[in-house]
Amino acid sequence: MILTPAGLEGLRSQLIVSCQAYPGEPMRDPRTTGQVAASAVIGGAAAIRVQGLADVQFTRTAVEVPVIGLWKDGHDGVFITPTLRHALAVANAGAHVVAIDGTRRERPDGLSLAETVAGIHAESQALVMADCGSFDDAVAAVEAGADLIGTTLAGYTGERTKTDGPDLELLERIASAGLGKPLIAEGRIHTPAQARLALDAGAFAVVVGTAITHPASITGWFKGAMHA
Numbered sequence: 001m002i003l004t005p006a007g008l009e010g011l012r013s014q015l016i017v018s019c020q021a022y023p024g025e026p027m028r029d030p031r032t033t034g035q036v037a038a039s040a041v042i043g044g045a046a047a048i049r050v051q052g053l054a055d056v057q058f059t060r061t062a063v064e065v066p067v068i069g070l071w072k073d074g075h076d077g078v079f080i081t082p083t084l085r086h087a088l089a090v091a092n093a094g095a096h097v098v099a100i101d102g103t104r105r106e107r108p109d110g111l112s113l114a115e116t117v118a119g120i121h122a123e124s125q126a127l128v129m130a131d132c133g134s135f136d137d138a139v140a141a142v143e144a145g146a147d148l149i150g151t152t153l154a155g156y157t158g159e160r161t162k163t164d165g166p167d168l169e170l171l172e173r174i175a176s177a178g179l180g181k182p183l184i185a186e187g188r189i190h191t192p193a194q195a196r197l198a199l200d201a202g203a204f205a206v207v208v209g210t211a212i213t214h215p216a217s218i219t220g221w222f223k224g225a226m227h228a
């Protein structure tokens with residue numbers, strides 16, 4: 001299955017579940033990622049977002065819904081699928097959509113965002129999701145040719161305050177600008193009510209990660225509330 005820009009319509013108002021375990025964690029195993037992804041699909045996830053080449057490969061065999069893939073390299077600066085080389089590897093691993101750093105920051109390989117998007121489009125059949133951190137990033141990412149715009153990096157690049165829940169103000173601003181590409185709400189959506197608010201703010205679809213697929217964090221939230 002190849003996902004086309006028109007095919008994205010199937011994701012409208014839907015829930016996308018991000019399944020990620022971090023290096024050194026007990027669940028950091030591609031088979032586990034695939035199983036968690038398949039469980040999310042049973043619950044109604046319309047697409048899955050996963051990190052790492054093996055996770056993309058395993059998840060492609062575990063689910064039939066579109067897979068958004070990324071490759072995190074490092075923790076600081078530009079680390080979400082930072083270069084064209086990373087992006088093409090994610091596409092080759094089978095991702096229908098490659099999520100890349102969609103900010104205006106300098107990239108490690110010296111390519112511009114537009115050159116990176118063009119390279120992915122030229123050398124693969126994957127669509128490109130630009131993980132943005134601000135309104136200006138979103139505008140630049142649309143100009144650069146990205147197929148989807150995500151608020152993934154809002155609160156992580158210094159341009160926006162890290163809100164407790166989703167950055168609804170940013171979502172509303174991007175949505176009301178009518179940039180012409182699907183706007184994906186992502187980042188710190190921790191409750192079903194917040195997912196609903198993100199849609200109401202104008203999001204095309206909503207990504208939830210930690211609150212569904214990261215038991216260590218969720219357990220910590222409960223424990224913290226019990227001992228506050």
Ligand SMILES: CC(=O)N[C@H](C=O)[C@@H](O)[C@H](O)[C@H](O)COP(=O)(O)O
Pocket residue numbers: 018020070080152153156186187188189207208209210211
């Ligand atoms: C900033 C960054 O590195 N975000 C990552 C991007 O893939 C993931 O660590 C997040 O879990 C994902 O964006 C979903 O967000 P949340 O887990 O808050 O629902």
